[in-house]
Amino acid sequence: MTVLSDRFRAEIDAHVADLRRRRAQVWPPGVPREVRYPLGEITLTAHLRHWARERGDRPAFVVGDRTLSYAQLDEQSDRLAAHLVADGVRPGDRVAVFMGNSLEFVLAFHAILKAGAVHVPVNPMFRGEEVRYELEDTGAQVAVVASALREVFESGRTDDVRTVFDETAIAEVVARDDLPGPGDDGDLDAGDLDVLAALNYTGGTTGLPKGCEHTQRHMLYTAASALTAMNTPPDDVSLVFLPIFWIAGEDAALLLPLVNGSTCVLMPRWDVAEAWDLIERHRVTTLVAPVDSWIPLLDRAEADGRDLSSLRTPLAVSFVTKLDAALRQRFTQVTGSPGILREAAFGMTETHTMDTFTGGLADRDLTARPIFCGLPVPGTDIVIVDRETGHLLPVGEEGEIAVRSPSLLTAYRGRPDATADVLQDGWLLTGDSGQLDESGCLSYLGRHKEMLKVNGMSVFPTEVEFLLGRHPRIAGAGVLGMPDPRTGERAVAFVMLASGATDTADDVVAWCRENMAPYKVPEVRLVDSLPLTATGKVIKRELADRLGPLR
Secondary structure, three states: OOOOOOHHHHHHHHHHHHHHHHHHHHOOOOOOOOOOOOOOOOHHHHHHHHHHHHHHEEEEEEEOOOEEOOOOOOOOHHHHHHHHHHOOOOOOOOEEOOOOOOOOHHHHHHHHHHHOOEEOOOOOOHHHHHHHHHHHOOOOOEEOHHHHHHHHHHHHOOOOOOOOEEEHHHHHHHOOOOOOOOOOOOOOOOOOOOEEEEEEEEEOOOOOOEEEEHHHHHHHHHHHHHHHOOOOOOOOHHHHHEOOOOOHHHHHHHHHHHHHEEEEOOOOOHHHHHHHHHHHHHHOEEEEEHHHHHHHHHHHHHHHHHHHHOOOEEEOOOOOOOOOHHHHHHHHHHHOOOOOOOEOOOOHHHOOOOOOOOOOOOHHHHHHHEEEEEOOOOOOOEEOOOOOOHHHOOOOOOOEEEEEEOOOOOOOOHHHHHHHHHHEEEEEEEEEEEEEEEOOOOEEEEEEEOEEEEEEEEEEEHHHHHHHHOOOOOEEEEEEEEEEOEEEEEEEEEEEEOOOOOOHHHHHHHHHHOOOOHOOOOEEOOOOOOOEEOOOOOOHHHHHHHHHHHH
């Protein structure tokens, strides 16, 4: 664990000032240096109220053949919020949302905030024990659950959950004209930028998911700083297929369009043919997608002569395949768009993500190693710290990325020690490795923590071990990762069965598929024993030796 030193504290002000001077030399023309809040620093509900009055007919969300205008979103979320309050939801209560990308998720998000409650998005790929863990950790008493996921939810439901709403219940509530409409209930206009508004779960040093406490101020700053850095105009139309339970999807779909008063075209999942159809039909201007999604999109567009010229803000994420000059050039040739395909941003759940931007820095990004993340967004500082000494490192040297911004988590829920480990003197110690160049631009070098990336999703070996520990016939397990040409990385579990158990590796995998999200399901190797330290910890390096040179 990194501990910031007295020397860090003595040098930090001068060091940050020097980095800001360096960054000023390459700051893209036309990008403001200070954060611009389109409507000022007001709550998300106040933003929705404003756009409902000023652009009431403008589509806020489009999902398939369904469109929800700003006026409709405000009215329907008011009714759902009033119903939540009537059901006993009080300020500070946690409300879990277990849904995929949908208009119902959007309505629930706004209704929860209007009720003064805490939004708890739960990964819709979770299985029973994973759902139970987050419900127990939050103490949620109310849940909004997709009907298709109801059986899974019930398998992990806790006794605390007294009420569950599905799409049918939401449709009935929002159709009721006896519930308050926009502004009819003054309590729904109340709001505080600085109280707990969301618990966004991530993994941590223990591997078990930790709830990052975020406020509306964190959300607002994240959206406003990203909009400022990208110079996003009000007529923007974004296409989002990233899961909106995920912090990056929440930002892209729920926050940036709302703060900007623009339109989000929301996809339940990625589909190439549907994507280019939506881009053409709605003249989509912004799309964030992994490189592995951009490649087939351009392939199909070129083969079928589709018009993607509206894409002026194309952003790529280098999870498995990395962005290169050839793909950037191909985007320009196929689309004819003036936009430049570039890397999206560095970020994490603890910072509410979107901590950097790459606009205006084209070409230099492709020479950085291995992933160029660009400049900190306005209002954010990034430095590199020596893990051993806690001292600041000069430009060019590799170390731990530390971030200071107005969107840092307030705390990990119920984990003061873990909070104190990562939040020091107003800086977040990320556990990730990075390097700053002479201009102060960040390159992401890799993960210092054990975390794996499977198709871009975070997998913590200790979390998989924890879940395997709930199997009644598993005595112990050690999990680590190895490269995978299809998914980037994959988890491998060395499993020791309990005495007398006759399960096969396939049996264990089948259990994992019932109790874990698909991307967490490991390859299973049964072993007679696990190498342990004197204190009972699995010796991972000995397991790694068994994987051989492929690792």
